[in-house]
Amino acid sequence: MRISILYPVISLLLAGCASINSVSLTPIPPERKNQVRTERGKVIFLGFNFDNDFVDDVVEDLKRQCPNGKVTGLLTKDENINYFLFFVWKKQITVTGYCVPMTSVSSNKGKPRGTASEEGTQNDASELQ
Amino acid sequence: MRNILSLSCLLLLCSCAQLHHVQIGEVASHSGYVQKPFDIKISESGVNLGEAAEVSKILLNKDRQKDAEEIVGLIGLFQMGPITGNPVYVKDYAKNLIQLIYEKCPSGKVTGLMSVRESRKYPVVSGEIVKVTGYCLVRKGS
Numbered sequence: 001m002r003i004s005i006l007y008p009v010i011s012l013l014l015a016g017c018a019s020i021n022s023v024s025l026t027p028i029p030p031e032r033k034n035q036v037r038t039e040r041g042k043v044i045f046l047g048f049n050f051d052n053d054f055v056d057d058v059v060e061d062l063k064r065q066c067p068n069g070k071v072t073g074l075l076t077k078d079e080n081i082n083y084f085l086f087f088v089w090k091k092q093i094t095v096t097g098y099c100v101p102m103t104s105v106s107s108n109k110g111k112p113r114g115t116a117s118e119e120g121t122q123n124d125a126s127e128l129q
Numbered sequence: 130m131r132n133i134l135s136l137s138c139l140l141l142l143c144s145c146a147q148l149h150h151v152q153i154g155e156v157a158s159h160s161g162y163v164q165k166p167f168d169i170k171i172s173e174s175g176v177n178l179g180e181a182a183e184v185s186k187i188l189l190n191k192d193r194q195k196d197a198e199e200i201v202g203l204i205g206l207f208q209m210g211p212i213t214g215n216p217v218y219v220k221d222y223a224k225n226l227i228q229l230i231y232e233k234c235p236s237g238k239v240t241g242l243m244s245v246r247e248s249r250k251y252p253v254v255s256g257e258i259v260k261v262t263g264y265c266l267v268r269k270g271s
Contacts, residue, residue, distance in 0.1 A: 024152040052148040052247050056262070059241040062156045071156040078151050093151050102159065 016081040016090070026097075028073035034099040036065040041092040055093050066099035073098045144249040144256070149213035154242035154263075164240070164264040167233040173222040175215030175248065175255040178204055184253060214248035214257045223259045234265030 038061040042054045062071045074097035081090040158164075178201045185197040208216050230239060242263040249256035 021148075022150045022152070026153075026155050047145060049146050050144070052146050052245065055148070055151050055243070055245060058151075058153060059156055059243050059262070059264075062153075063158060063241065066156070067158055068160070069158060074153050074155065076151060076153045078148070091148055095153055097156075102157075 014083060016083050018079055018081045021078040021080060022076075023078070024074075024076045026072055026074045029098050029100045031100050032073065032098045034066075034069075035096060036062055036071055036099050037094070037096045038062055038065070039092065039094045041090050043088060043090050045088050049091075052091075054091075058093060058095055062095065062097065069099045069101045071097045071099055144251050147214070147248040147250060148245070149248065150244075150246040152244045154240075156241040157266075159266060161269055162238070162266040163269055165234075165267050166262065166264055167230075168260065168262040169226065169229045169233060170258060170260045171223050171226060171229070172249075172256045172258040173217040173219050175217045175257040177215045177250075177253055177255065180253045213246055215255045217257050222257075226259065226261060230261065230263070234263075236265065236267065238266035240264050240266060 038058055040054050040058055042049070042052075062074075065071075074095060077092075077094045079092050079094070081092060083089060182197055182201040186194050189197060230242075231237060240263065242261065245258075245260040245262075247258050247260065249258065
């Protein structure tokens with residue numbers, strides 16, 4: 001009897017309640033074959049958090065995943081996951097996007113103007129040629 | 130007693146960092162360009178009026194405490210709506226951010242821009258920070 005009560009209580013305490021702080025999105029490319037994803041998180045106990053440096057290498061990680069292209073269509077999700085009666089929580093940043101090879105970006109140059117995302121990609125590519 | 134005092138001082142002096150918002154822009158790698166990292170930090174002092182009222186309860190006499198609470202309540206009426214961090218009294222402190230990016234990267238070819246909105250919390254006051262990091266694309270050999 002005691003164990004049957006204990007298990008749900010423990011599982012309730014360990015389960016995380018997630019809340020989202022912010023979401024941002026950059027223009028989505030027409031070519032969406034190669035998805036890139038990175039995730040960074042930090043566990044905070046009783047609110048004692050002295051820096052937010054865990055987010056610093058997100059861009060570096062995206063660059064590693066797409067060395068010769070452009071990462072676009074980036075969805076950045078900033079969320080809090082609360083555990084154990086809100087004594088412990090986790091700050092989590094999840095970034096997903098698409099790696100578009102530079103050749104593909106350049107080949108879009110001559111195409112007719114379409115969506116805003118295509119337009120942005122063309123402009124960026126032509127600017128850097 | 131001394132231990133408690135030093136621990137309290139330590140807790141009062143160290144700041145807790147609170148992350149409000151992260152946004153990442155497009156990341157491009159160009160073979161003909163060198164990526165030069167840069168970062169910009171803008172901050173302004175914020176005031177937590179609730180904590181200020183609590184401190185005033187310790188420092189002021191009873192009549193003054195009441196006045197302080199009323200003032201805090203009155204100011205609170207004018208500070209409604211969604212906020213990140215504590216209110217600041219210079220509303221456009223992050224206004225020149227784009228100008229600062231241009232100063233760091235005169236070519237204007239910027240990639241991997243990450244903007245972070247965070248707070249450094251101390252008792253009563255806080256540092257309301259906007260941090261931007263990115264890479265300036267500089268043509269190889271220039």
